Amino acid sequence: MTKIKVAINGYGTIGKRVAEAVSKQDDMEVIGITKTTMNYDLEIALEKGYNLYTNNSENFKGVEVKGTIEDLVKQADIIIDCTPEKTGETYKPLYEKYRKKAIFQGGEKKNIGESFVAQMNYNDILGKDYVRVVSCNTTGLCRTIGALYKKYNIKHVEAQLIRRGADPKDSKKGPITQIAPVIKKGDLPHGHHGPDIKTVIKDLDIHTMALAVPSSIMHLHCIQVELEETVTKEEIIELLKNTTRIKMIKYEAGFKSTGDIMEYARELERSRNDLFEIAVWEDSIYVEKCNRVSWYQAVHQESDVIPENIDAIRAMFSLMSAKESIKKTNETLGIK
Ligand code: NAD
DSSP states (O other): OOOEEEEEEOOSHHHHHHHHHHHTOSSEEEEEEEOSSOOHHHHHHHHTTOOEEOSOGGGOTTSOOOBOHHHHHHHOSEEEEOOSTTTHHHHHHHHHHTTOEEEEOTTSOGGGSEEEOHHHHGGGGTTOSEEEEOOHHHHHHHHHHHHHHHHSOEEEEEEEEEEESSOTTOSSOOOSSOOEEOOOTTOTTTOSHHHHHTTTSTTOOEEEEEEEESOOSEEEEEEEEEESSOOOHHHHHHHHHTSTTEEEEOGGGTOOSHHHHHHHHHHHTOGGGOOOSEEEEGGGOEEETTTEEEEEEEEETTTTTHHHHHHHHHHHTTOSOHHHHHHHHHHHHTOO
16 A cells, blocks of 8 residues: 655644654655754654754754755645644645645634544545644534534534643743633634634534633633533433543542543553543533533643544545544544
């Protein structure tokens, strides 16, 4: 089988995880990574056998640089752009110049490519050239709310996002001692997440709000869904249990906070302690007046989007069905 040649532009938090996930597949391979500066990540990347490409070779004295980013793009079948937010758009003209497919991440503008969450709209991106794997929060919301959307008629969704203040290695962001409403100029009603979800589930009536808190690694969501139909709590539990890339957890089993979830992830002994699944507190699921469903869920910000990148590659080359790709990706990444 000819493997799809994948270039990783930007070997940071997401890029290194995508590179490893690609390396675990038998239908694709990493042909190179890019970096702008030399740091501890590079030493390990070279040990793993990745070829380095950069436009800043002066920063990499004593290291074998295989070429420029343009050299890498020319050889690739597809580029997974994992550069910092709003940087991917500056590379799109280069990808277009060589007529290469590209996947962008959630920090890019919505119109850079088709928004994607594998279990919701795999068929929409079959054969497409430019795709955006949506943010970690949007992915998490689409997986769970999407499960209800597929089975029932949703009247309206309200969701509150309790967002981590900073990424684990980000020493410049906060808050450190406060709770901060996420308010951005021109970003009403209340943030970009609701509108972002609608780029995947187009006719969903949803409103979201967000707070940033002094925490890292995980986000927590409080979700309320109003349905046209009446349902029972047991039906919702069954539905979410049978939905891929969701991990049901219980407060009474010791999952008292996001800290316990990450401790559980460490016990799984996956690479980098990643938890690709959205953790849903089963004992938080509540049904009021037979049609208002609410629950808490948590998202490992660094990893839930990784399987989506792998499925997006397969869909963009029309290699297999959504069901087959999700199954293959899950098996290779250890998702049960
Ligand atoms: P990061 O800062 O950890 O990594 C970015 C990498 O790109 C670094 O290796 C950096 O050296 C490199 N880089 C910087 N400028 C570059 C340039 N001009 N050209 C090529 N490479 C360059 O960023 P990240 O957290 O991995 O985020 C990447 C994308 O993924 C963003 O769109 C972000 O919004 C999205 N995302 C991040 C997370 C997360 O938790 N970190 C979660 C979901 C989505």
